[in-house]
Amino acid sequence: MAACAFRPYVKTRLLVDAGIIGYTTCMLNYIFFDHTADIGVEIFGRTKKDLFAHAAHALFDIMIQTAGHKSRKSQVAKGRQIIKKVDGADVEDLFINFLRELLYLFNGTRWVVDHCEMIECRNTRLVATLWVEPYNKKKHSMKTEIKAVTYSGLSVKKFKSGWIAKVIFDV
Numbered sequence: 689m690a691a692c693a694f695r696p697y698v699k700t701r702l703l704v705d706a707g708i709i710g711y712t713t714c715m716l717n718y719i720f721f722d723h724t725a726d727i728g729v730e731i732f733g734r735t736k737k738d739l740f741a742h743a744a745h746a747l748f749d750i751m752i753q754t755a756g757h758k759s760r761k762s763q764v765a766k767g768r769q770i771i772k773k774v775d776g777a778d779v780e781d782l783f784i785n786f787l788r789e790l791l792y793l794f795n796g797t798r799w800v801v802d803h804c805e806m807i808e809c810r811n812t813r814l815v816a817t818l819w820v821e822p823y824n825k826k827k828h829s830m831k832t833e834i835k836a837v838t839y840s841g842l843s844v845k846k847f848k849s850g851w852i853a854k855v856i857f858d859v
Contacts, residue, residue: 717742720750723856727832728841731853736779737806739844739851740786740814744804747790747837750857752800753829767802767819779811780844783853786814787837798823832859 721728729746733739774789776782793799799820808815836858844853 718746718749723841725859726838727834727857727859729855729857731855732850734850735809736846736851737809739853740783740806740809740816741804743783743787743853743855744790744801744816744818747787747834747857748794748801750832751794751830751834752823753831754800754827767821768799770799770818770820771807772816772818773814774816775813777812780839780842782812782814783844783855784837784839784842786816787855790818791834791837793818793820794823800828834859 716732718729718731721730727750729743729750731739731743731746733742770793772786772789772793774782774786776785790801793801800823801818801820803819805817805819806814807817834857838856838858841854841856845851
């Protein structure tokens with residue numbers, strides 16, 4: 689079981705292998721890019737588990753601003769755990785389905801994901817433990833409403849030193 693806290697640690701080699709940058713120091717889990725009337729995100733991870741956990745963080749980073757950040761350990765210790773099982777036809781479908789489940793978790797039940805731990809992550813199935821807390825207007829402010837996770841421009845690729853995914857959110 690690998691813990692995937694939201695700490696930046698993606699090494700430069702991943703970006704170099706993908707042809708994105710030259711060899712310099714980089715500490716990113718994801719970057720945003722402009723897309724007409726939408727938001728695009730490029731997500732990085734050393735492992736597939738890391739990639740999916742960073743995608744969860746990116747989704748909530750777009751939607752929610754948390755007031756008075758506490759340490760992640762204190763948030764996780766207080767949060768409620770939810771086990772989420774997601775299936776897909778392939779790794780791309782699984783990636784979209786996972787993000788859609790998280791979007792429903794927020795829109796349908798008003799839970800905010802604080803932390804994500806991937807228990808199992810294959811090409812067609814994942815099991816994740818999510819630490820969540822109820823949405824609270826005093827603590828969380830809405831930044832951008834995401835209407836949908838789209839297949840448009842989707843890519844999930846493995847490189848020599850890690851994984852890169854590209855996804856567009858309809859806002």
